[in-house]
Amino acid sequence: MEFDFTWLLLGLPLAFGLGWLASRLDLRQLREENRRAPKAYFKGLNYLLNEQQDQAIDAFIEAVQNDPDTTELHFALGNLFRRRGEYNRAVRVHEHLLSRGDLSRADRERAQHALALDFLKAGLLDRAEDALRRLEGTPFEAQARMALLAIYERSRDWQQASDITQRMQGAGQGDFSTRQAHYLCEQALALSARGELPAAQTLLLQAASTAPQAARPRIELARLQQRMGQADAVLSTLQTLAQTTPAALGLAAPLLVEAALASGQAEQAGALLRQHYEDMPTLDLLEAVVTLEAATQGSATAARAWYMRHLDKEPSLVAASKWLAGETLSQEQFHPQIQRALEQATKPLTRYRCAACGFEARQHFWQCPGCQSWDSYPARRVEEL
Known part of the structure; x- marks a missing residue:
C-alpha cells in the first residue's frame, strides 16, 4: 500500500497552526503574569x-x-x-530565603x-x-x-x-590601637576592683605600650600606683603623661597635687603645673595650682590671686565665682546671696560635654554614656569649649 503524501501536505499547515496557537496562549499567560x-x-x-x-x-x-x-x-x-x-x-x-536551595551564593x-x-x-x-x-x-x-x-x-x-x-x-580596616588600650584599661579596672593590683598594673603598662599617645592608660596607672602607695611612681607616670599628652594633664591634676604633697615633691609638681598652665590655661590646671600653693605657702589669699591672673587670660565666670568666694564685699549682707547665685550659674559650666552627641556630665568619661563613642569628651570644661 503506497503512502499518500497529500495527507502530509495537509497535516503540516495544521500542525503549524496548532503550535502557533499554543505559543500565543503561553505568551499571553506569561504576559499577564508579568x-x-x-x-x-x-x-x-x-x-x-x-x-x-x-x-x-x-x-x-x-x-x-x-x-x-x-x-x-x-x-x-x-x-x-x-x-x-x-x-x-x-x-x-x-x-x-536561606532555606531555598536555588538561591545564589551572593543572595x-x-x-x-x-x-x-x-x-x-x-x-x-x-x-x-x-x-x-x-x-x-x-x-x-x-x-x-x-x-x-x-x-x-x-x-x-x-x-x-x-x-x-x-x-x-x-585586615587593614583601620588603626584600633587606642581602642585596644581602652579594653586593657577596662580589664585592669575589673582586676583592681577584685584586689588583684599587680595583675591590673601589668595590663595598664601593656595598654600604655599599645597606645603611647593615649592619655587613659597613664592616668589609670597613676591612680593604681597611688592606691598602692607609690607616690614617686605616680609623679613619674604623670610627668610622662605631660610629655606625651599635655592636653590631658588637667584630668590628672588633683592626683598630681596629692602625690606631690605625699612625696614631698611639691616644688617640682608646682613647676610642672605652672608651666603647663602658661602653655594651656584650663580650669583644672588652675585649681591644681591654687590648691598646691595654698598647701605649701599657707596663704590662701596669695593662692587666690591666681584666679585674677586667669581672668586676665580668659573671661571665666567660674574663676570669678571662686575668687569672689574668698573675698569680703563692702556690703556684707549681700555677699551670701550673690555667691549662691554665682555658684548656681556656674554649675553647668563646670561639666564635660561629649563632642559627638552633646551629652553633659560632671565627670570626664572615656566612653560617652549617651552615644557610646570613645574619646569624645575633650579634657576641658563646658565654659572653655
Missing part, C-alpha cells in the same frame, strides 16, 4: 515613596505571591518589616547579613552574634565585624572586643 507582578511591585514602591508603609507591605506581599521566586521582592519586604520594628516577620522572610550571603541585622535590631544579641560570625569570608565581613564589636562593647566582653579589633587592624 503584568500582575510589576503592577503590584510598582504599587508598593509608590506607597513606600509616600511613606504609607502598611499599604506598601500589602502590595509587596501580593507581588511575592504572584512571583514567589523573585528574591528582590523578599528582600524589600524583609527590609520593610525591619524598619517598622516587626522583627519576627523580617526574620521569617529572610530565613525563608544567600545577602540574606544572612539581613537576618543578622534583624536579630541585632531586635536585641537578640546571642543570635545576632551567631549570624554575624557566619559572614566571615563574605563581602559583608567588614560590616559584620563592626557589628560584632558593638555587641562585645555593649556586653562589656572586652577580651572578645580586643580579638575583633586585632583582626580588623590586621
Whole structure:
C-alpha cells in the first residue's frame, strides 16, 4: 500500500497552526503574569515613596505571591518589616530565603547579613552574634565585624572586643590601637576592683605600650600606683603623661597635687603645673595650682590671686565665682546671696560635654554614656569649649 503524501501536505499547515496557537496562549499567560507582578511591585514602591508603609507591605506581599521566586521582592519586604520594628516577620522572610536551595551564593550571603541585622535590631544579641560570625569570608565581613564589636562593647566582653579589633587592624580596616588600650584599661579596672593590683598594673603598662599617645592608660596607672602607695611612681607616670599628652594633664591634676604633697615633691609638681598652665590655661590646671600653693605657702589669699591672673587670660565666670568666694564685699549682707547665685550659674559650666552627641556630665568619661563613642569628651570644661 503506497503512502499518500497529500495527507502530509495537509497535516503540516495544521500542525503549524496548532503550535502557533499554543505559543500565543503561553505568551499571553506569561504576559499577564508579568503584568500582575510589576503592577503590584510598582504599587508598593509608590506607597513606600509616600511613606504609607502598611499599604506598601500589602502590595509587596501580593507581588511575592504572584512571583514567589523573585528574591528582590523578599528582600524589600524583609527590609520593610525591619524598619517598622516587626522583627519576627523580617526574620521569617529572610530565613525563608536561606532555606531555598536555588538561591545564589551572593543572595544567600545577602540574606544572612539581613537576618543578622534583624536579630541585632531586635536585641537578640546571642543570635545576632551567631549570624554575624557566619559572614566571615563574605563581602559583608567588614560590616559584620563592626557589628560584632558593638555587641562585645555593649556586653562589656572586652577580651572578645580586643580579638575583633586585632583582626580588623590586621585586615587593614583601620588603626584600633587606642581602642585596644581602652579594653586593657577596662580589664585592669575589673582586676583592681577584685584586689588583684599587680595583675591590673601589668595590663595598664601593656595598654600604655599599645597606645603611647593615649592619655587613659597613664592616668589609670597613676591612680593604681597611688592606691598602692607609690607616690614617686605616680609623679613619674604623670610627668610622662605631660610629655606625651599635655592636653590631658588637667584630668590628672588633683592626683598630681596629692602625690606631690605625699612625696614631698611639691616644688617640682608646682613647676610642672605652672608651666603647663602658661602653655594651656584650663580650669583644672588652675585649681591644681591654687590648691598646691595654698598647701605649701599657707596663704590662701596669695593662692587666690591666681584666679585674677586667669581672668586676665580668659573671661571665666567660674574663676570669678571662686575668687569672689574668698573675698569680703563692702556690703556684707549681700555677699551670701550673690555667691549662691554665682555658684548656681556656674554649675553647668563646670561639666564635660561629649563632642559627638552633646551629652553633659560632671565627670570626664572615656566612653560617652549617651552615644557610646570613645574619646569624645575633650579634657576641658563646658565654659572653655
